[in-house]
Amino acid sequence: MTVSLIDSHAHLIDGRFKHDLHQVLDRAKEAGLKAIINVGYDLSTSKKAVTMSLSHDILYTAVGAHPHDAANLPADYLETLQQLAKKPKVLAIGETGLDYYRNLSPKAAQQKVFREHLQLATLLSLPVIIHDRDAHEDVMKILGEQAKGTLRGVMHCFSGDVDLARRCLDLGFYISIAGPVTFKQQGMLAEVARFVPLDRLLVETDCPYLTPQPFRGKRNEPSYVYYVVEQVATLRGIDVESVASVITGNAEVLFGID
Ligand SMILES: [Zn+2]
Ligand SMILES: [Zn+2]
Numbered sequence: 001m002t003v004s005l006i007d008s009h010a011h012l013i014d015g016r017f018k019h020d021l022h023q024v025l026d027r028a029k030e031a032g033l034k035a036i037i038n039v040g041y042d043l044s045t046s047k048k049a050v051t052m053s054l055s056h057d058i059l060y061t062a063v064g065a066h067p068h069d070a071a072n073l074p075a076d077y078l079e080t081l082q083q084l085a086k087k088p089k090v091l092a093i094g095e096t097g098l099d100y101y102r103n104l105s106p107k108a109a110q111q112k113v114f115r116e117h118l119q120l121a122t123l124l125s126l127p128v129i130i131h132d133r134d135a136h137e138d139v140m141k142i143l144g145e146q147a148k149g150t151l152r153g154v155m156h157c158f159s160g161d162v163d164l165a166r167r168c169l170d171l172g173f174y175i176s177i178a179g180p181v182t183f184k185q186q187g188m189l190a191e192v193a194r195f196v197p198l199d200r201l202l203v204e205t206d207c208p209y210l211t212p213q214p215f216r217g218k219r220n221e222p223s224y225v226y227y228v229v230e231q232v233a234t235l236r237g238i239d240v241e242s243v244a245s246v247i248t249g250n251a252e253v254l255f256g257i258d
Contacts, residue, residue, distance in 0.1 A: 003032045003244040005229060006251040007222040008176055009095070009129065009156045009204035012038045012052065012059070013045040016208045016219055024221045025056060031223035033058060034248070035257050037204075039095050039129060041066035043077060046084055053089040060257065062092035062129050070113040071105035078116055085124050091255040093121040094129025095156060098142075101134040110135075111142060118146040121153070127254050128153035130173075136160050143171055154254060157206050161188050162195045169200055174254055176202040179212035179220065182231045193235045198246045202254070203228045 007028070017024055028036060038053065039062040040046025046063035053059040063084040065073055074080075085093060096117035098110050105113075121128040130153055132139040143151075154174040158165065165175055175196045181189045193201075205212075205228070207220035212227040233243040251257065 003226070003229070003241055004248050005031065005033045005203075005225055005244055006248050006257070007033060007036045007205050007207075007225045008154065008202045008251050008255075009039050009178070010036050010207045010222050011041065011045075011209075012036065012207070012222075013040065013048045014208050017221075024223075025058060028222040029058065031226050032244075033222055033225070035060055035251070035255075036222045037062055037091065037129075037251075037255065039092075040064055041095060042069045043073070043080055046081065050084055050087045050090060059089070060255065061087075061090045062094045063090055064094040064096045064117055064129070065113060066095055067097055067099040067110040067114065067131060068102065068104040071109040073113065078120060081117075081120060082124070085120070085126060090126075091257070092127045092129050092153075093117055093124070094153075095131045096128065097131035097133075098135035098139050099131060099133040100138075107138075111138065114139075114142055115146065118142070118151060122146070122151050125150075129156050130154065131156060133159065136164055140164075140167055143168075143173075152254065154202055156204060157210065158192060159189070160192070162191050165192045165196055169196065174200050174202050174250060176204045177228055177232060178204050178206050179210040179216075179224070179228060181235075182212040182227055183216070190235050193232050198236070198243065199250060201232065201247050202251050203232065203247055
């Protein structure tokens with residue numbers, strides 16, 4: 001069985017991949033991955049992701065600052081991001097968004113930086129990767145102000161209900177499903193995975209976090225995105241190969257991978 005997969009959200013810049021990145025990437029290729037979006041979460045990891053992509057065919061990059069760091073960014077961070085975004089293999093701006101679960105930066109700072117990321121994505125005509133944790137209403141409000149038909153992107157590690165998914169789809173966004181869809185208590189997410197039109201779905205690992213079953217509790221890695229696709233296929237009652245080929249095509253379209 002050959003499936004072609006794309007992990008639309010991984011953090012291979014994380015220190016947990018320092019010692020065995022080559023093996024992790026080999027396993028990803030064996031599992032059928034043709035691309036991995038390696039997502040920066042501050043200036044230094046964004047830079048590192050750009051550098052990593054130059055020595056590994058399979059790696060592409062997103063540059064951005066996570067809402068956790070919104071209050072700690074240098075005044076000229078946007079210029080730095082803009083420079084980085086012009087480097088080879090940078091396909092998206094992110095991750096960016098709002099995180100009211102941990103609130104590591106004040107809400108006002110998170111919102112300002114989120115708006116600035118959306119403006120940068122619009123300016124550069126790049127898709128945006130959005131992180132929304134316990135901040136659905138403010139994320140939708142800010143997206144509504146900024147979207148105006150030209151902004152494209154994905155709600156990564158989607159954690160809302162069907163109604164929120166519908167609102168994101170109405171704005172033209174893709175919905176990305178991560179490992180939690182394989183957990184036992186996944187009623188709402190299972191509903192979303194069945195509801196979203198197949199041509200608007202993406203999958204991701206968000207590794208090293210959110211490891212899917214059957215590896216829950218271990219470090220996550222891009223090859224495990226297969227288990228997310230398998231669960232989506234089971235929930236929708238279609239075969240894995242068909243789901244994989246549509247979802248992979250979606251990621252290619254959104255990020256411009258050929
Ligand atoms: Zn995130
Ligand atoms: Zn992430």
